Amino acid sequence: MQTDDLIRSLAGNVAAVSPHLVERRVTVGIAVGAVVTLMAIASTLGFRPDLAVAMHGFTFWMKSAYTISLGIAAIAATVHLSRPDATRAQWLWLLVIPFGLLACVAAGELFRTPIDGWLPLWLGQSWKRCSIFVAMLSAPIFIGMIWAFRQFAPTRLRLTGATAGLASGACAATLYGLHCPEASAMFVLTWYSLGIGLAALAGALIGPRFLRW
Template identity: 65%
Template sequence: MNTDDLITSLAAHAVPVRRGWIVRRIAVGAGLGALGTLAMITVQLGFRPDLMVAMHGFAFWMKWTYTISLGVIALLAVAHLARPEATSPRWLWLLAVPVAALAALATGELIRTPTADWPALWMGLSWKMCSTRVATLSLPIFIGLVIAFRRLAPTRLRLTGAVAGLAAGACGATLYCLHCPEVSAVFVLTWYTLGIAVAAGIGALIGPRLLRW
């Protein structure tokens, strides 16, 4: 059998993918991973005792708006890159929008705060552990995304791994907000973003090995 006949034979048994199947599979993988992250927070860190009060404040929603925005954009890019014919998602530049918005808030904080108080604003009470925790909490979500890719066909493996890591980092940071009491935009812009970037870097490093098919 020549190559053309083989391709024709294989294509004859191909079943069309249902509309939205890839997005649903990615969502299920991320969702199951998020349950693992929630379990880690519950067992290892605990939820902040004033969570219900904090959810009525600006700082909490500032953090969630930032991390959820990054997560949604990255997850859409992951779903796009799951297809074998996928091009680079040029709209990833939209990730700069929540970063720029938070940077504007952080600048406003610094302007309103005496210079002597800038270190406290920047470091908060948990800067030494924040980025590490965000990156660690991203791991179950990243694993969930990798499992979801077992029936998908990405071809740009390093980029896909990086974006999947970024999505996992943003989702992990979103759930970390349920524990973290920090309220400064400067803190979130620095240490949350660093943790998300570390998760993206890990994804870029191990993505080609885990996502190959």
């Protein structure tokens, strides 16, 4: 058989693939993982008792806007890296925007607060456990994304694992905000970001083991 005939024969037996298959599978994986994370928060940590009131305030949506923005950029980068021809993590530069905006809000807080109030503003009441909880709660979402990637063909495995971990951490941090009463931008910028970073690091370390195809 001629090479051209073989190629045509193989190509003729390939089923059509939906152009949005990647996005759909990633969405399902994240959604299922987020439900598990939400159930874990509800059954172990509990929701903040003033949640209904807090949802009418600026600080609640400040935290949510920050973590959701990070999550959107990281998910977009992960979806891009799911393709074998991806050479770099597009969209990740967008992370600079929410980080910079929140840093400006945090700087404003410090400017308005006496120096002896800076440490409580930074540490809050839960700095010792916030980052760990965010990283731990990201696990179900990360597992959902790994499930989604079983049908994909990423080639930058460590980078893809890191962006998937980053996306999982950002989603987990958003849900963790339903429990966490901390209202300082400085607290969120430091400890939420650290938890998301730990999730990204974990993804970079263990992602290649599960993303290999």
